Amino acid sequence: MPSAIEIQAVSKRYGALQALDDVSFRVESGEFFALLGPNGAGKTTLISAMAGLSRPDSGSIRIMGHDVVRDFRAARMSLGVVPQELVFDPFLSVRETLRFQSGYFGLTRNDDWIDELLFKLGLADKANANLRALSGGMKRRVMVAQALVHRPPVMVLDEPTAGVDVELRQSLWAFVKELNEAGHTIVLTTHYLEEAETLCNRIAMLKRGKLVALESKDKLLQHGKEREVAFKLSA
Numbered sequence: 001m002p003s004a005i006e007i008q009a010v011s012k013r014y015g016a017l018q019a020l021d022d023v024s025f026r027v028e029s030g031e032f033f034a035l036l037g038p039n040g041a042g043k044t045t046l047i048s049a050m051a052g053l054s055r056p057d058s059g060s061i062r063i064m065g066h067d068v069v070r071d072f073r074a075a076r077m078s079l080g081v082v083p084q085e086l087v088f089d090p091f092l093s094v095r096e097t098l099r100f101q102s103g104y105f106g107l108t109r110n111d112d113w114i115d116e117l118l119f120k121l122g123l124a125d126k127a128n129a130n131l132r133a134l135s136g137g138m139k140r141r142v143m144v145a146q147a148l149v150h151r152p153p154v155m156v157l158d159e160p161t162a163g164v165d166v167e168l169r170q171s172l173w174a175f176v177k178e179l180n181e182a183g184h185t186i187v188l189t190t191h192y193l194e195e196a197e198t199l200c201n202r203i204a205m206l207k208r209g210k211l212v213a214l215e216s217k218d219k220l221l222q223h224g225k226e227r228e229v230a231f232k233l234s235a
């Protein structure tokens with residue numbers, strides 16, 4: 001069984017800025033994994049490399065054993081990404097958005113699964129609403145549904161709770177936990193150690209493009225507050 005995600009010596013520069021510096025780690029199938037780091041640590045850069053949206057200068061990334069550059073399609077089919085920014089056509093309805101995304105993955109008969117996603121995410125009564133008419137929270141739910149249209153085994157969420165109210169945050173986490181219990185591998189990025197600790201089994205910390213720690217939750221809890229204080233001070 002291949003690792004769900006295998007990051008091997010990945011580096012990426014933007015001009016003089018080293019956004020990722022020789023980052024390596026694996027996420028095993030079924031894990032709930034957190035990528036923690038302050039602003040500018042390189043989390044989004046790493047996610048866009050995982051999704052094949054930007055190419056690392058060196059190193060490689062495999063999703064479920066598929067190299068993201070050489071075997072893009074298979075890697076992309078294995079990965080669902082919920083980006084930080086809300087990106088979609090505001091004039092499409094929720095259902096049209098999910099059909100459009102299904103088309104991107106070559107799935108022309110996906111309506112049963114789309115209906116199930118709408119139901120599970122509390123969007124069933126919004127199926128025909130235009131996206132521009134939805135609240136920010138509802139839009140974020142659509143983003144989650146969009147990431148799952150092709151039933152990927154691995155799901156990456158980039159700061160999904162940034163700017164989200166408490167109620168949506170809790171329902172989002174309940175949903176993602178359910179996905180994980182159903183066998184999906186989950187990776188989330190966050191600024192908050194507390195969020196990572198509550199939800200995840202293992203935590204990687206990035207700082208200025210470098211992997212500075214990779215620990216199990218138990219170990220992290222052992223180090224407890226000391227680590228949190230040290231992390232905050234260095235952030």
Ligand code: ATP
Pocket residue numbers: 014017019037038039040041042043044045046
């Ligand atoms: P945040 O928590 O704020 O989203 P992050 O950990 O996701 O931060 P990245 O967005 O990956 O960090 O950015 C890492 C660094 O690379 C930052 O200094 C950022 O300004 C820079 N950067 C990211 N994308 C580009 C780009 N397209 N061109 C130039 N610099 C970039």
